[in-house]
Amino acid sequence: MNALAEIRAGGVAHRAIGVAEAAPAPEKAFGVALYPHEIESLRPKLGAVRAGRL
DSSP, X not given: OEEEXXXXXTEEEEEEEOHHHHTTHHHHHHOOOOOHHHHHHHXXXXXXXXXXXX
């Protein structure tokens, strides 16, 4: 499982997200846009996290 933690002035919000949602999460949550090749390079890592290998 992938987890997203949003830390803001009011506190921290944690939630589980799927692999499909994890790649675009930086832009949606924080306004940090990734290039397509950067997102693709993250996919194997996201799968490893979900499988408990990281």
